[in-house]
Amino acid sequence: xxxxxxxxxxxxxxxxxxDEQKAISILIEQDEAYxxxxxxxxxxxxxxxxxxxxEPSMAFTYNVMEGIRAExxxxxxxxxxxxxxxxxxxxxxxxxxLLLMIYVLSTVHLSGSSLAVHLPNSVKLPEMKNYFTxxxxxxxxxxDVVLGxxxxxxxxxxxxxxxxx
Amino acid sequence: xxxKLSDIELIEQTLGGNQAAYADxxxxxxxxxxxxxxxxxxxxENAEEIAQDCFIKAYRSLSAFQRxxxxxTWLYSIVYTTSMTFLRKKRVDTDSIDDENTxxxxxxxxxxxxNNLAENKSRSYYLNLAIGQxxxxxxxxxxxxxxxxxxxxEIGRTMDMEANTVKVKLFRARQRLKEKLELSxxxxxxxxx
Numbered sequence: 001x002x003x004x005x006x007x008x009x010x011x012x013x014x015x016x017x018x019d020e021q022k023a024i025s026i027l028i029e030q031d032e033a034y035x036x037x038x039x040x041x042x043x044x045x046x047x048x049x050x051x052x053x054x055e056p057s058m059a060f061t062y063n064v065m066e067g068i069r070a071e072x073x074x075x076x077x078x079x080x081x082x083x084x085x086x087x088x089x090x091x092x093x094x095x096x097x098l099l100l101m102i103y104v105l106s107t108v109h110l111s112g113s114s115l116a117v118h119l120p121n122s123v124k125l126p127e128m129k130n131y132f133t134x135x136x137x138x139x140x141x142x143x144d145v146v147l148g149x150x151x152x153x154x155x156x157x158x159x160x161x162x163x164x165x
Numbered sequence: 166x167x168x169k170l171s172d173i174e175l176i177e178q179t180l181g182g183n184q185a186a187y188a189d190x191x192x193x194x195x196x197x198x199x200x201x202x203x204x205x206x207x208x209x210e211n212a213e214e215i216a217q218d219c220f221i222k223a224y225r226s227l228s229a230f231q232r233x234x235x236x237x238t239w240l241y242s243i244v245y246t247t248s249m250t251f252l253r254k255k256r257v258d259t260d261s262i263d264d265e266n267t268x269x270x271x272x273x274x275x276x277x278x279x280n281n282l283a284e285n286k287s288r289s290y291y292l293n294l295a296i297g298q299x300x301x302x303x304x305x306x307x308x309x310x311x312x313x314x315x316x317x318x319e320i321g322r323t324m325d326m327e328a329n330t331v332k333v334k335l336f337r338a339r340q341r342l343k344e345k346l347e348l349s350x351x352x353x354x355x356x357x358x
Binding site: 002005006009010015044047048049050051052053054055056057060061063064065067068069071 | 195196200217224288289317335340
């Protein structure tokens with residue numbers, strides 16, 4: 001019986017070959033068992049086709065759209081920034097550094113063992129000696145030590161937290 | 166009122182930043198998505214949660230939709246995956262997913278009809294009742310085939326199966342549904358006598 005049903009469902013769905021289709025239609029006409037089963041399955045098929053869909057709540061669409069809005073509102077600022085802006089800034093800095101490098105290299109004159117850099121007259125470099133006075137260096141080193149200790153402390157705290165987890 | 170634009174046109178508008186177009190798309194497909202989710206969750210609250218989750222997921226990956234298949238097929242595959250994940254999350258173990266008896270009792274399948282006894286006793290009511298007693302996969306195949314008007318190939322794409330496997334599964338699902346329906350109607354006749 002299962003075989004008959006299977007063949008008939010294929011016939012109803014139109015998933016069998018043309019030859020099989022013809023053979024089954026002849027069987028339905030001539031064979032009583034096939035005809036009765038066919039009528040039963042056709043009735044069942046019609047009933048299945050009339051199934052009704054369930055209806056979600058009235059606020060369904062609103063809830064979906066709210067969910068989408070909430071998700072996008074919660075996104076961190078980092079994710080909202082257009083990557084093209086970041087790429088643009090990166091390109092600007094790389095371009096500027098390259099320009100400076102080219103300019104500096106073009107002004108360097110290598111002759112024998114001496115190295116001479118000829119800057120334009122309008123550009124005056126500050127005297128570096130003035131900056132490396134005693135108190136300035138001490139202050140700078142003190143700041144570095146404090147900063148180093150602070151970073152080391154942060155690193156140790158992070159390590160202890162990750163160990164606890 | 167629903168938009169007369171095609172799914173693809175609405176998708177293009179959505180990708181262009183028009184969220185109202187996506188709301189139209191949701192309105193167009195929400196009944197079927199909800200019905201399909203009901204086949205897995207068996208209760209309205211969870212089905213609504215699954216359906217909403219599916220639409221949000223679809224929105225998130227709308228730009229990845231290749232347009233090689235219908236939007237509905239793509240959306241239904243999201244529903245199928247999300248529903249299966251939901252079943253697993255709810256700690257329904259593998260046995261119970263495949264165990265028909267687990268689904269004999271289901272909650273509020275035809276809740277809208279409960280107040281009307283005459284309507285409850287209709288054949289459509291018993292059909293819904295019988296579908297609720299099927300395994301999620303069987304119920305989903307029947308729903309996709311008859312309500313979603315999906316071809317065997319499209320159902321295969323949705324459920325990640327070969328079309329021939331779907332054909333066999335559909336045949337078995339119809340047989341089981343027929344049996345459940347006959348059983349329900351027999352009980353009803355007994356009740357009336």
